[in-house]
Amino acid sequence: MSLKEQSILVAGGGSTFTPGIVLMLLENLDKFPIRQLKFYDNDKERQQQIADATEVILKERAPHIKFVATTDPEEAFSDIDFVMAHIRVGKYAMREKDEKIPLKYGVIGQETCGPGGIAYGMRSIGGVLELIDYMEQYSPEAWMLNYSNPAAIVAEATRKLRPNSKIINICDMPVGIENRMKDVLGLESRKDMTVKYYGLNHFGWWTDIRDRDGKDLMPELKEWVSKNGYITPDELNGAAEEEVEPSWFYTFGKAKEVQWLDPDTLPNTYLKYYFYPQDEVEHSDPEHTRANEVMEHREKNTFTECNRIANIQTAEDAKLEADEHATYIVDLARAIAYNSKERMLLIVPNKGAIVNFDEDAMVEVPCIVGSQGAEPLTQGEIPRFQKGLMEQQVAVEKLVVEAWTEGSYQKLWQALFLSKTMPNARVAKQILDDLIEVNKEYWPELT
Ligand code: NAD
Ligand code: LMR
Numbered sequence: 001m002s003l004k005e006q007s008i009l010v011a012g013g014g015s016t017f018t019p020g021i022v023l024m025l026l027e028n029l030d031k032f033p034i035r036q037l038k039f040y041d042n043d044k045e046r047q048q049q050i051a052d053a054t055e056v057i058l059k060e061r062a063p064h065i066k067f068v069a070t071t072d073p074e075e076a077f078s079d080i081d082f083v084m085a086h087i088r089v090g091k092y093a094m095r096e097k098d099e100k101i102p103l104k105y106g107v108i109g110q111e112t113c114g115p116g117g118i119a120y121g122m123r124s125i126g127g128v129l130e131l132i133d134y135m136e137q138y139s140p141e142a143w144m145l146n147y148s149n150p151a152a153i154v155a156e157a158t159r160k161l162r163p164n165s166k167i168i169n170i171c172d173m174p175v176g177i178e179n180r181m182k183d184v185l186g187l188e189s190r191k192d193m194t195v196k197y198y199g200l201n202h203f204g205w206w207t208d209i210r211d212r213d214g215k216d217l218m219p220e221l222k223e224w225v226s227k228n229g230y231i232t233p234d235e236l237n238g239a240a241e242e243e244v245e246p247s248w249f250y251t252f253g254k255a256k257e258v259q260w261l262d263p264d265t266l267p268n269t270y271l272k273y274y275f276y277p278q279d280e281v282e283h284s285d286p287e288h289t290r291a292n293e294v295m296e297h298r299e300k301n302t303f304t305e306c307n308r309i310a311n312i313q314t315a316e317d318a319k320l321e322a323d324e325h326a327t328y329i330v331d332l333a334r335a336i337a338y339n340s341k342e343r344m345l346l347i348v349p350n351k352g353a354i355v356n357f358d359e360d361a362m363v364e365v366p367c368i369v370g371s372q373g374a375e376p377l378t379q380g381e382i383p384r385f386q387k388g389l390m391e392q393q394v395a396v397e398k399l400v401v402e403a404w405t406e407g408s409y410q411k412l413w414q415a416l417f418l419s420k421t422m423p424n425a426r427v428a429k430q431i432l433d434d435l436i437e438v439n440k441e442y443w444p445e446l447t
Contacts, residue, residue, distance in 0.1 A: 013039025014046035020323030114421035121153030
């Protein structure tokens with residue numbers, strides 16, 4: 001039986017990730033056929049550059065796919081089956097401020113963790129809710145697969161403010177780490193592993209990993225991670241095919257120090273910001289942060305290459321690569337479109353999946369995905385150590401959404417202070433006041 005062809009909207013068409021995702025979708029047309037591809041963005045000029053190159057790519061590789069790039073919500077969101085959402089409200093210029101302002105006060109400056117993540121959350125909530133509302137107005141049957149960051153705060157906002165909407169929030173970090181685990185174990189694919197995992201987004205732990213025969217792979221992995229973090233054997237021997245960026249190499253190595261806190265589990269790399277905040281500050285250059293790195297490399301390279309393709313009207317020798325990690329997006333869309341019952345880690349309302357944790361928290365756990373959406377799998381009770389950390393962090397995320405909804409300065413100050421990255425309430429207030437100043441265009445007014 002042939003699979004129904006889908007109509008896809010990429011929201012944030014001007015994203016640096018869009019070309020990689022388009023190429024990945026084209027590589028998977030046998031599993032996930034597409035009849036129409038649309039781009040939507042609120043920055044016409046930025047999106048047009050990616051769209052011009054995409055048009056050339058489609059003409060050469062999949063001329064049957066109808067392609068539209070627009071900034072008009074009605075044109076974009078009509079006749080759509082899936083919205084793949086990856087917007088960055090405020091773009092890299094604001095990410096740079098999120099990172100540099102806290103660092104001025106000796107506090108970590110990061111895209112999704114600590115005060116930077118909170119500032120980004122306050123910008124993203126409105127943007128993502130607007131996308132949901134357009135989708136429901138123009139294609140009420142469609143699903144939104146959201147990977148716009150900061151996913152934890154965005155997910156809490158959608159749970160609270162759009163509880164019945166067809167949106168699933170997903171993150172690629174567990175996929176990235178599981179790919180490293182499979183390299184450590186010498187497996188063919190990360191899909192050879194079945195995992196148990198619990199936590200919040202960018203704040204979780206693997207508790208059980210088995211191969212297809214049910215063999216426990218945790219002892220080998222725990223041993224490796226406690227010594228090497230998530231650095232792979234090839235990276236260690238200098239035999240890796242692809243070199244990971246220096247900042248990521250540091251992060252994967254640092255995971256070992258995070259794992260030492262609970263040797264029974266394997267941690268998400270992002271926990272380093274909460275466990276060793278001073279190390280992160282020391283390791284940062286307040287004048288040149290990750291935002292600068294991405295602007296100088298990924299952003300510049302993507303747009304230069306797209307413009308080159310559009311100029312010469314061929315993508316035959318293009319330096320753009322399919323985003324292999326992003327195949328999880330196809331897995332998710334396929335699971336919904338064709339009811340494939342895929343097992344995946346998703347960010348969903350807890351509702352008892354973690355037995356001794358807030359029912360109303362958005363948690364990251366394994367789910368079975370089918371045409372009705374995600375069914376979380378229970379992960380049982382969690383230990384006091386993780387529970388304590390998660391309760392503090394979930395309070396931060398909930399306070400941010402309450403601050404956004406109520407326009408409350410007090411709640412946002414509480415949120416910043418409660419983040420485990422923050423030394424004291426006075427510094428939290430100073431950072432907050434600076435962030436308010438630069439975010440006037442994006443945040444609701446706080447009183
Ligand atoms: P980017 O700045 O290159 O692209 C984002 C695009 O969104 C821009 O073209 C911008 O104009 C557009 N945009 C901003 N606000 C908008 C709005 N309100 N409506 C429509 N479009 C809007 O950013 P990027 O680095 O490519 O990242 C895109 C997003 O994907 C970020 O949120 C990033 O954190 C996220 N991301 C998520 C994952 C994950 O798996 N969770 C992985 C990587 C990146
Ligand atoms: C990125 O921009 O690459 C982020 O989404 C994650 C990172 O590397 O900081």
